[in-house]
Amino acid sequence: xxxxxxxxxxxxxxxxxxxxxxxxxxxxxxxxxxxxxxxxxxxxxxxxxxxxxxxxxxxxxxxxxxxxxxxxxxxxxxxxxxxxxxxxxxxxxxxxxxxxxxxxxxxxxxxxxxxxxxxxxxxxxxxxxxxxxxxxxxxxxxxxxxxxxxxxxxxxxxxxxxxxxxxxxxxxxxxxxxxxxxxxxxxxxxxxxxxxxxxxxxxxxxxxxxxxxxxxxxxxxxxxxxxxxxxxxxxxxxxxxxxxxxxxxxxxxxxxxxxxxxxxxxxxxxxxxxxxxxxxxxxxxxxxxxxxxxxxxxxxxxxxxxxxxxxxxxxxxxxxxxxxxxxxxxxxxxxxxxxxxxxxxxxxxxxxxxxxxxxxxxxxxxxxxxxxxxxxxxxxxxxxxxxxxxxxxxxxxxxxxxxxxxxxxxxxxxxxxxxxxxxxxxxxxxxxxxxxxxxxxxxxxxxxx
Numbered sequence: 001x002x003x004x005x006x007x008x009x010x011x012x013x014x015x016x017x018x019x020x021x022x023x024x025x026x027x028x029x030x031x032x033x034x035x036x037x038x039x040x041x042x043x044x045x046x047x048x049x050x051x052x053x054x055x056x057x058x059x060x061x062x063x064x065x066x067x068x069x070x071x072x073x074x075x076x077x078x079x080x081x082x083x084x085x086x087x088x089x090x091x092x093x094x095x096x097x098x099x100x101x102x103x104x105x106x107x108x109x110x111x112x113x114x115x116x117x118x119x120x121x122x123x124x125x126x127x128x129x130x131x132x133x134x135x136x137x138x139x140x141x142x143x144x145x146x147x148x149x150x151x152x153x154x155x156x157x158x159x160x161x162x163x164x165x166x167x168x169x170x171x172x173x174x175x176x177x178x179x180x181x182x183x184x185x186x187x188x189x190x191x192x193x194x195x196x197x198x199x200x201x202x203x204x205x206x207x208x209x210x211x212x213x214x215x216x217x218x219x220x221x222x223x224x225x226x227x228x229x230x231x232x233x234x235x236x237x238x239x240x241x242x243x244x245x246x247x248x249x250x251x252x253x254x255x256x257x258x259x260x261x262x263x264x265x266x267x268x269x270x271x272x273x274x275x276x277x278x279x280x281x282x283x284x285x286x287x288x289x290x291x292x293x294x295x296x297x298x299x300x301x302x303x304x305x306x307x308x309x310x311x312x313x314x315x316x317x318x319x320x321x322x323x324x325x326x327x328x329x330x331x332x333x334x335x336x337x338x339x340x341x342x343x344x345x346x347x348x349x350x351x352x353x354x355x356x357x358x359x360x361x362x363x364x365x366x367x368x369x370x371x372x373x374x375x376x377x378x379x380x381x382x383x384x385x386x387x388x389x390x391x392x393x394x395x396x397x398x399x400x401x402x403x404x405x406x407x408x409x410x411x412x413x414x415x416x417x418x419x420x421x422x423x424x425x426x427x428x429x430x431x432x433x434x435x436x437x438x439x440x441x442x443x444x445x446x447x448x449x
Contacts, residue, residue: 012039056190350415
């Protein structure tokens, strides 16, 4: 007899959802976590990041307001006040997650888990070490920021530490070109920090539609963010005034702080996976089948630790699918097609479906591109020099919309509705037949000719 029917290692989005659903289906569920309940998204990811984005946008909003008749006011940004408010909100959410788990009947154990065999987990905490057994075990430990091995890398921070800085730097370099990098570049710039974005590739946001990536680069440059592509850091040296970055082009850059956003890798350190036969990719991502089963039949993995789609809503769906399959006799497979996503850069980006490059690679000349670039009504009176871009990608032979991309205000809110239409297989004719909501940015998607 096992101690649990289901034991989960990791209380992030995927682990929490899987454990709650399994308990709801009647399973005896235990969950261990060595930090806080909520995982990367709630504690040191999406949620605090979005709060920081909101905070950073006010500097531009204050300037915009003058064009709408508001008198100029003296505004002062208080970094410690933001940190305190953010911490209070994270504490509140952490408490809600804990309460929801308890209400569902999940036993939460504050400890670090390690697999000793296919059914035994060793739990280490300040109270000592103990062992528990379970019929089925889930690994949901997420991913962790990775940094290159260069001289002086110990002086750098990642997004984890950026949420807890004692003081706001005056001058920061962000290394990377993905969504975390561009989001934090906008955050720090909006808070008045001189911001440099250094990316080794030819264009930021690799993998996104090229028109969108180029437009963001252009708009970030307008906001006085120093965007440098084909540029990397070879060495970091601590000086009396801060940090000196030796760049691959031979120049030096002096900053107060350097933050790396150069990717994330599966968080598998010390879990004992290889010792018991769990197969992994070379980068450490756990290999699973369509039902999230690993090479060891009773051990499963969901979320970022599998290296599939590193998005919170995806981990949640995977956790729910696993619980339904294993504990509710309802085999469930997650559909990974047309997953919408947003980048909370400034301006923000919303995207779903194929990029133009992907569409050409798959369909050749059987595609048609609809593109609209304009100044948002919001900026006509404010005088802000910012333009939006929308793009529809349509397969000619079927008239089906296969890709939608937007950069501009409210992109994330708009793309969610578009994603529903695409999931239903909407055609360009059906977009055209939809009455526009006027005046709005979203109406551009049903007016493109």
